Amino acid sequence: MQYNKFMNNRRETLSVKVGNLSIGSKYPVRVQSMTNTDTSDITETVNQVKQLADAGSEIVRITVNDEDSAKAVAEIKSLLLQNGYSLPIVGDFHYNAHVLLSKYNDMADALDKYRVNPGNVGGKDKFDKNFENIIGIAIKHSKPIRIGGNWGSLNKQVLDRLVNEKISENSELSYSDITKKALIQSVLDSADKAVSLGLPRDQIIISCKTSNVTDLHEIYRELSKKCPYPLHLGLTEAGLGRDAIISSVAALSTLISEGIGDTIRVSLTPDSMESRTEEVEVCQQVLSAMGIRNYKPRVISCPGCGRTSNSYFVELSKSIKSYISSQMPDWKRQYPGIEDMNIAVMGCIVNGPGESKHANIGISLPGNNEDPSAPVYIDGKKFTTLQGDNIDNQFIDILQSYIEEKYS
Numbered sequence: 001m002q003y004n005k006f007m008n009n010r011r012e013t014l015s016v017k018v019g020n021l022s023i024g025s026k027y028p029v030r031v032q033s034m035t036n037t038d039t040s041d042i043t044e045t046v047n048q049v050k051q052l053a054d055a056g057s058e059i060v061r062i063t064v065n066d067e068d069s070a071k072a073v074a075e076i077k078s079l080l081l082q083n084g085y086s087l088p089i090v091g092d093f094h095y096n097a098h099v100l101l102s103k104y105n106d107m108a109d110a111l112d113k114y115r116v117n118p119g120n121v122g123g124k125d126k127f128d129k130n131f132e133n134i135i136g137i138a139i140k141h142s143k144p145i146r147i148g149g150n151w152g153s154l155n156k157q158v159l160d161r162l163v164n165e166k167i168s169e170n171s172e173l174s175y176s177d178i179t180k181k182a183l184i185q186s187v188l189d190s191a192d193k194a195v196s197l198g199l200p201r202d203q204i205i206i207s208c209k210t211s212n213v214t215d216l217h218e219i220y221r222e223l224s225k226k227c228p229y230p231l232h233l234g235l236t237e238a239g240l241g242r243d244a245i246i247s248s249v250a251a252l253s254t255l256i257s258e259g260i261g262d263t264i265r266v267s268l269t270p271d272s273m274e275s276r277t278e279e280v281e282v283c284q285q286v287l288s289a290m291g292i293r294n295y296k297p298r299v300i301s302c303p304g305c306g307r308t309s310n311s312y313f314v315e316l317s318k319s320i321k322s323y324i325s326s327q328m329p330d331w332k333r334q335y336p337g338i339e340d341m342n343i344a345v346m347g348c349i350v351n352g353p354g355e356s357k358h359a360n361i362g363i364s365l366p367g368n369n370e371d372p373s374a375p376v377y378i379d380g381k382k383f384t385t386l387q388g389d390n391i392d393n394q395f396i397d398i399l400q401s402y403i404e405e406k407y408s
């Protein structure tokens with residue numbers, strides 16, 4: 001999907017300012033992530049926010065679950081700003097938002113947005129008072145709120161009401177349908193309540209997460225018809241590794257292609273602290289694969305087949321790809337627009353020259369029993385044929401010269 005087509009197809013929303021970033025249908029789909037550090041550990045949290053921001057996260061959410069975390073927030077924000085990281089920081093609250101936001105004024109002021117889950121604001125007797133308190137603080141500090149429902153922590157009052165309606169009306173809705181309805185109703189009721197308490201409508205973002213892809217699609221299609229607020233998309237508790245990535249991509253890409261979704265997050269269970277940035281890379285990859293936003297040059301490479309049964313193609317292709325990855329941090333700074341470049345690295349001459357002609361620059365490496373030569377195409381035209389033992393280095397030299405000439 002090309003960018004203009006995507007923007008024309010986008011569901012129209014209000015625009016919400018979160019810190020220095022605008023969110024909504026007039027703006028690019030924003031990539032979010034969340035830290036998994038103990039927020040009271042200021043150094044660890046600042047470092048992880050920086051890592052996520054360096055990887056391309058445009059908004060980072062941090063947990064604010066207790067007094068120690070709340071006390072740390074203002075310093076975290078201040079250290080980030082001192083280090084040149086001005087991205088919005090969002091506080092994630094459950095159960096005690098009203099207490100912490102009231103008690104720690106500097107934290108309420110330092111955060112760029114508050115995320116509250118209507119299922120965790122307080123029981124029947126306390127919901128109204130606690131919610132009113134939170135919204136009052138958001139109004140006082142001019143902060144937007146994400147009203148974020150979650151399948152795993154439904155607002156019980158709304159669920160009970162819908163179950164009672166089902167019983168009294170003898171409705172044929174299944175329990176699963178009622179649960180989805182309750183999730184949608186709970187965030188929309190909370191948004192209405194926030195507006196009635198005085199929160200401007202352009203300070204509200206909505207999310208309704210489930211761990212099931214089909215349910216998520218149904219819920220968001222419904223939400224997109226029923227409210228004007230920007231929507232944050234994400235499959236919650238997606239799980240580990242490849243399964244989680246595939247489910248998340250299926251969840252996000254379908255909705256995005258329908259014009260639904262203004263910020264996205266992929267929730268992966270990390271297998272190490274180092275891999276936290278993977279969730280950012282997956283989000284970027286989704287947007288890039290859909291032709292909506294590019295973050296780095298796209299390397300188009302064939303999977304190889306019986307024509308490349310020796311290791312020559314694999315080694316050359318790996319070496320070219322690893323060069324591109326290693327250069328990207330510098331290229332991004334030095335060569336504006338480089339993220340839109342396409343580089344083809346193909347295994348033989350069957351599809352190699354054709355694919356290379358479509359790319360900015362492409363090489364077809366020699367397959368089995370082919371001459372040890374590699375035709376290179378630049379901007380659709382044959383540029384040269386490389387030969388010898390160091391085809392990879394020769395190609396890298398040509399690539400570097402092309403980039404300097406085209407993007408400097």
Ligand code: SF4
Pocket residue numbers: 302303304305306307308346347348349350351352367
């Ligand atoms: S380009 Fe050549 S090596 Fe690559 S998959 Fe196609 S036929 Fe096989």
